[in-house]
Amino acid sequence: MMLKSRKYRTFNRKDLLAQAIAFGLVAAPMVAQADAGYVYEAGHASLKEWLLPDAAPSPDDNKYSEKRANLGKQLFFDPRLSGTGQVTCASCHFPERGWADGLPTAVRFQGKNVGLATPTIINLGYNDVLMWDGRMPNLEKQGFAGQGKPADINAGSTVEPEVVIERLNKVKAYVKLFEGAYPGEGLTRESVAKALAAFERTIVSRTSPFDRWVKGDKSALTEQQVKGFKAFVEKAKCVTCHLAPNFNDGGFHNIGLKSFGDADHNAGRFKQMKRKSMDGAFKTPTLRDINQTAPYFHDGSAATLKDVVEHYALGGMVKTNLSPSLPQDIALTAQDKDDIVAFMNALTSEQPMFVYPVLPQN
Amino acid sequence: MAKRSTMVFFTTTLAMTGNLWAQELVVDQKNRSFVKDGAEIKTLDIKVGDVIRFKNEDPFFHSIFSESETAKFDLGNYPKGQSKTVTFEKAGKVDIECAIHSKMHLTVNVK
Ligand SMILES: [Cu+2]
Numbered sequence: 001m002m003l004k005s006r007k008y009r010t011f012n013r014k015d016l017l018a019q020a021i022a023f024g025l026v027a028a029p030m031v032a033q034a035d036a037g038y039v040y041e042a043g044h045a046s047l048k049e050w051l052l053p054d055a056a057p058s059p060d061d062n063k064y065s066e067k068r069a070n071l072g073k074q075l076f077f078d079p080r081l082s083g084t085g086q087v088t089c090a091s092c093h094f095p096e097r098g099w100a101d102g103l104p105t106a107v108r109f110q111g112k113n114v115g116l117a118t119p120t121i122i123n124l125g126y127n128d129v130l131m132w133d134g135r136m137p138n139l140e141k142q143g144f145a146g147q148g149k150p151a152d153i154n155a156g157s158t159v160e161p162e163v164v165i166e167r168l169n170k171v172k173a174y175v176k177l178f179e180g181a182y183p184g185e186g187l188t189r190e191s192v193a194k195a196l197a198a199f200e201r202t203i204v205s206r207t208s209p210f211d212r213w214v215k216g217d218k219s220a221l222t223e224q225q226v227k228g229f230k231a232f233v234e235k236a237k238c239v240t241c242h243l244a245p246n247f248n249d250g251g252f253h254n255i256g257l258k259s260f261g262d263a264d265h266n267a268g269r270f271k272q273m274k275r276k277s278m279d280g281a282f283k284t285p286t287l288r289d290i291n292q293t294a295p296y297f298h299d300g301s302a303a304t305l306k307d308v309v310e311h312y313a314l315g316g317m318v319k320t321n322l323s324p325s326l327p328q329d330i331a332l333t334a335q336d337k338d339d340i341v342a343f344m345n346a347l348t349s350e351q352p353m354f355v356y357p358v359l360p361q362n
Numbered sequence: 363m364a365k366r367s368t369m370v371f372f373t374t375t376l377a378m379t380g381n382l383w384a385q386e387l388v389v390d391q392k393n394r395s396f397v398k399d400g401a402e403i404k405t406l407d408i409k410v411g412d413v414i415r416f417k418n419e420d421p422f423f424h425s426i427f428s429e430s431e432t433a434k435f436d437l438g439n440y441p442k443g444q445s446k447t448v449t450f451e452k453a454g455k456v457d458i459e460c461a462i463h464s465k466m467h468l469t470v471n472v473k
Contacts, residue, residue, distance in 0.1 A: 080433045130463050151375060250394065250421070251463040261429070275461045277439065323462075324423045324439040 019261040036239060040230050042353045043216025050214050052206040056125025062140060062194045064201065067181040072199025074177075074357045075192060080167060081147065082278025083157025084109060089196070092118045092152060095354040096291025099203060104300020108155035113264065122289050125201035126246045132282045133269050134252060134296045139200050143193030165189055173360030205288040205349040213346075221346055231336045237310060237327045238340070247287035247347070253323035254280040256316020259299045266298070279321050289348045305341045313337065384411035386447070390466070391426070391460070392419040396468040405469045410453050414470070417445035425461040432456045432472060 037044045060065050075081055076089045087109045093099045094115050099121035106114040118130055123304045129135035136145065145151060147161045154161075169187050178187040178195075210229070212220035213320040221229070233239045243249045252269035259265055260280040282298045296302040302311060311317065315328040332340075365415070372410075387408060390397040398406065418424050418440055427436040432454030437446040439462075440468070450456065450472045460466035 135463050249463065250465050253462070273461060273464075275425075275427065275436070277461055324441070325462075 001282040014090055026072050036233050038230075038233060042213045042218040042220070047214045051211065052123070052126060052204070052245045056123070056201040056204060058198070058201055059123070059138065059140065062197060064198060065181065066178070068195055068198035068200075069202045070357070071177050071181045072195035072197065074359055075196055076199055077175075077357050078359050080171070081164060082109075083149070083159035083161075083164060084154075087153045087155065089146070089153060093121050098122065098289050100293040102294070104295050106152065108152055110156040112155060114152065115299075117295070117298055118267070119285060120289065120293050121200050121203045122205050123203075123246055125204065127248065127250065127286075129250050129283055132266075133271050134283050135272050139197035140193050140245050143196035143200075144189060146196070147189055147192060161189055165192070166190070171360055171362055173362065177360065205347075205351075207349045208288065209346040209348075210343075211349070220226075222342065224339050224342045225346045226343075228339035228341070228346075231332070231340050232343055235336060236332060236340060240324075241284045242287055242329070248284040251284055252278060252281040253284060253325060254278075254282075254321045255311070255326055256318050257297055257299060257301055257311075257323050258317045259301060260321070261318040268298070277321065277323075280348045281323065287344060287347055291345050291348050305344050306337065309337045309340050354359070364450045384409070384449075386415055388415045388417055388445075390417050390419045391402060391424045391466070393447040393451070394420065394460075394463045394466055396458075397464065403468065405471065407471045407473060410451065410472055411449070413447050413449050414446045418442050423462065424466070427456045427461060428456050430454070430456045433470075449473060455464060 030329045036046075038044070055064065061070070076093075079085050079088050081088065090107050091109070092101045094101060101118045103118065105116055106118040108114055124130060124139060128137060129178075130138065130142050136142040146153065147164065148154070149157075149161065165188060175187055178185070178191055181195060182191045185194075209220040209225070211225075232242075241249050241251065241253055252273075254260065254268075254277070257280075265280060267279050269281040269283070270276075272278075284292070290296075291305065294304060296305070296308050309332070311329065312327075313332045315330070316322050316326055374460060375456045387398070388405070389403070389406065395402045396401065396406075406414075416424075416426050419442065423439045423441050423444050425437070428434055432452050433448065433450050433456045435448050437448070440446060450470065453472050456470040456471060456472060458468040
């Protein structure tokens with residue numbers, strides 16, 4: 001199957017077959033070693049790669065300003081952004097649920113299930129692939145598409161996004177705020193997307209106990225959490241995909257969820273990248289603030305972090321198209337599992353009480 | 363075992379290209395980017411008949427492929443320390459990607 005796409009004219013088919021078999025048989029069970037070379041001591045220089053930059057980088061045509069972020073915050077919580085006037089971005093991404101919704105898979109206005117878990121907004125500004133299948137490269141593009149007719153906020157609506165923009169343009173206070181934040185750009189679908197992105201880049205988690213420990217505060221992690229970090233890196237090799245500094249890799253993997261065995265399973269990354277290995281592969285999500293966003297996985301199939309670890313301890317459940325980077329036979333003890341969960345609980349930053357925006361009325 | 367079989371197989375590549383002047387260039391996959399002589403590269407100019415050895419220096423798999431008409435290939439998944447070679451036999455532009463990591467792109471200009 002794979003052979004068909006190989007066209008080195010220098011090789012004959014027999015060689016290719018022999019090679020593919022040899023490589024497939026012996027290389028598939030081999031999982032790359034996570035030789036991170038860390039010294040597990042608070043503040044050790046080898047750990048510095050885990051510290052996130054102070055601010056999420058923003059593109060040249062949408063540099064951060066407080067005005068832009070504040071305006072984006074209002075739009076994020078404003079139902080007038082939706083066709084029905086009844087849904088906001090925060091209908092699914094709500095701050096008190098780690099900017100997700102606490103549901104296995106998102107439910108749209110009027111009850112239709114999206115079939116995918118709502119991802120958190122936290123630390124997205126540090127990522128260069130968005131959406132479970134990676135179809136969006138940045139927050140601006142997502143914000144633009146997110147106003148479209150098939151988008152989640154427009155469930156139950158037949159209203160065109162242009163009509164929504166006209167509606168917002170009738171709110172004089174908004175027009176003024178846009179003139180202040182984006183002089184000369186007007187209130188358009190593009191500038192709305194930019195403001196949303198500017199706000200989303202302010203939703204960051206980089207002051208967790210783990211971050212404080214990496215910076216040198218010995219008391220920030222318990223002994224168990226340090227052991228959990230070590231197991232996360234060495235024994236369980238979670239760090240193969242959940243890399244520093246944001247616990248992700250800008251990559252896509254099939255981790256063998258049970259739902260992949262369903263005939264009508266979500267093809268995930270395969271929809272964007274037509275290679276067999278990407279069937280059932282999804283974006284590696286961040287693990288920061290992870291204890292805020294249960295349940296887990298794109299299909300919401302793991303209720304707790306313990307369930308997640310049990311899944312990895314099995315090396316996945318449906319192994320027909322597993323990522324080669326997913327370790328098999330990692331033999332975690334009950335203690336290891338608890339330690340890894342304890343470690344993940346140390347990845348949540350303490351946030352000040354969230355203050356909702358006041359929306360301009362007219 | 364694995365190493366030897368791939369090595370033997372791939373060293374034959376060079377012998378079979380038939381171009382005496384062809385050279386083998388090594389392009390590493392490191393920190394999820396393409397690296398040559400220690401520096402990240404986005405483009406690479408080579409000559410017809412040249413061979414690129416794609417070597418994985420990251421502690422996880424890469425999966426390098428090209429859909430370009432000039433040179434279509436799929437090296438499949440390979441882990442740290444392993445390498446695979448491709449001979450470029452036609453002049454033109456080749457867009458090379460990694461199936462796993464969406465930001466990995468290399469444009470090879472075969473002249
Ligand atoms: Cu890669």
